Amino acid sequence: MPVFRSHADDTRPQIETVLQVEKEGAGHAAAVAAVKALEAQPPSALLPLLQAMDQANPLAANWLRGAFEAVADRNAKQSNSLPVDDLEKFLLDRNHAAQPRQAAFDLLVRLDPKADDRLVPGMIDDPCPEFRRAAVQRLIDAAAKASEAKDAAKSKSLYQQAFAAARDPDQLDLTFDELTKLGEKPDLKRQLGLLSDWWVIGPFDHRKGIGFDVAYPPEKEIDLKKKYGGMLGEVAWTHLESDDRHGIVDLNKLLARHKGAIVYAYREFESEKAQPAEIRLGTPNGWKLWVNGQLAFAHEEYHLLTQMDQYPTRVMLHPGTNRFLLKICQNEQTEDWAQDWQFQVRVCAPTGAAVLPKDAKAAPGSAGG
Amino acid sequence: MRNLAIVLAILVTYRGVRADDWRQFRGNDSSGISTETNLPTKLDDPKSLAWKAPLPGRGLSGPIIVGDRIFLTASSGYRDDALHVLCFSCATGQKLWQRTFHATGRTVCNEVMCMATPQPCSDGERIYCYYSCNDVVCLDLDGNLVWYRGLGLDYPNVSSSLGMSSSPVVVDGTVVLQLDTDSDSFVAGLNALTGETRWKIAQGRSAIWSSPVVYRPSVAVKPQVIVHAKNALVSLDPATGKENWKVDQPGAKIPSTTVARNILLSPLGQLTALRPLGTTGTPERLWSEARLSPDNPTPVAYQDRVYVFKGSVLTCADLATGKTAWQLRLKCQGAYSSPVAGNDHIYLADENGILQTVRLGGKKGEVASRLDLGERIMCTPALAGGAFYVRSDQHLWKFADATPDQIAH
Structure with missing residues (x-):
């Protein structure tokens, strides 16, 4: 029998203990021992830890992320021991919560810096704000390059896509300004969900x-x-x-x-x-x-x-x-x-998408949220 | 044999407490001074730069040093909600590990500040990292999570739109944090092993960015934690949070109290020298001096003198009387970084990234070196293991004398 053996059943009691962590220190004393045991697990514990983060409150999610990173760190030098395919599958499943997907993404990019280029462009409509933002930024960068190359049509099209997808105020402001310069009339207030x-x-x-x-x-x-x-x-x-x-x-x-x-x-x-x-x-x-x-x-x-x-x-x-x-x-x-x-x-919405009142008027040329 | 194995295991894992650690904001004893005599003083000598390491995010927090490791916090992301804890090798600058957590509290702050503004602290076995969003992370020295508290979840109204900057201290198993804002305020002691609350004391509503300091003039006496409250300087028992004494006078909101052996130098409007009389009774007031009233940086007391860095002027005064001895105008801008001292020099860093050392001992201080790092510096540097450490916006830097055996740890 190997010294370390882990699968979901092995880690479940410790994970359950960590999931009991609540505000004002509740459940902490038991969770300290549980997280220590989780941090000693082999790489097969990584997926159960991510899956547990889906059900965790924001505090417990950080406890689990600590364990996830400790296990990953200890084994990162032997990347073939890490369940890379499963991690990517988890990342790409948008039913999972943003935090564990981010933890999976960070590890994948650490193991393979080129994974960024492969994964991010497809995240333009991702519910996770950070992934979506990164994908929007690529569109904005491409639009700026097209503009420099005097390809106004391509630039406009890319800025329109970015404006429609963006949720963060800075990206919406920038794309709004660029589209306005190009003769468009995007509806910034609507895209931001502002109540004026x-x-x-x-x-x-x-x-x-x-x-x-x-x-x-x-x-x-x-x-x-x-x-x-x-x-x-x-x-x-x-x-x-x-x-x-x-x-x-x-x-x-x-x-x-x-x-x-x-x-x-x-x-x-x-x-x-x-x-x-x-x-x-x-x-x-x-x-x-x-x-x-x-x-x-x-x-x-x-x-x-x-x-x-x-x-x-x-x-x-x-x-x-x-x-x-x-x-x-x-x-x-x-x-x-x-x-x-x-x-x-x-x-x-908690994802950052504008929530509009039912009777909100759509301005001409505005994009949906 | 089993006992021998246990002893060997302890020897392998034990990291002894070193006097030349730098375990919290302004050093182990909140004095800002190092007693080491091999600290580099010519920072502009290219040979003195031992290494610099890139950082994954910004921070106003300075480095702490425990044994042969440096610990640092940083934050990143559009929402500044990725909270990093970093560990580097003192010898090589190699990053040994990094942990990232997701902020559970509000991450809004002034654009100059960021979530990684408070400096971490350590008891030599664990590090305690507090962020502006009121998240508190405890890790062991190898990066294993011990516990995580979300004080922003617990007390969502204890929050400042400008940001929080008070650095925690750890005393005899209690982590002491000061969270003072205009909307709600408290000082709390957390169990260092579990993060559970040992005590919590409401403070008057007032934003205060200064840090608690530990006053313990000798190991034979009970430690006191000194905090600036809305209208008073207060001494607390770190084990219970019970008030020992207080001086009813409003203090400065940003600079902290300085410990100078058995004297406290507190910015109470005027810089005021106090000698506590144990844990009871009002401290003896030695002097107050308006000319020494500090700006953002906390003063430092070194070799019977007190030094105040305000604007571009370094003022030296007599520690016993508060009388000004000399002033030195420096080529630099204002600073957020507090001065530190050691090896007969004062070490200064301004906001624009200008490092300067000022040689002491003569009739007046003299600039010994001046170096432009080309990056903003908002943190207070550290002096440890014969080296000077500072963090800028993008890098962690180590300066040490060029002799290899002085660099190596």
């Missing part, structure tokens, strides 16, 4: 930082016809639409410049089905978000930074009408760099 029109009401009082935890009327009821007492007098709901390229709703510009003030922004979102989604907020201000009357997240910091996708909040959308309510709080800092009062929202 909102009902807004305010200002409510946030002087001396008092308002973050005060439940002003919009937190108790949404009635777009009602008026309420605000910080400076009566306030009413107003419909605002941002014309910003990235859907930034600039409250200083669209409402009025206030300090120590709060606005609420409300809109409805028609979802075709029940689906998980990320509401991705960017704001330099303190904020709260309610979805269908439930507080989804709240965070109070001011003027450290603002960017797209700054705060992704995972929610479950209901089929039909979903109600989004935002509270955007401006503090009273006086520095030049502390004056912005704004927000930007897009809705994406």
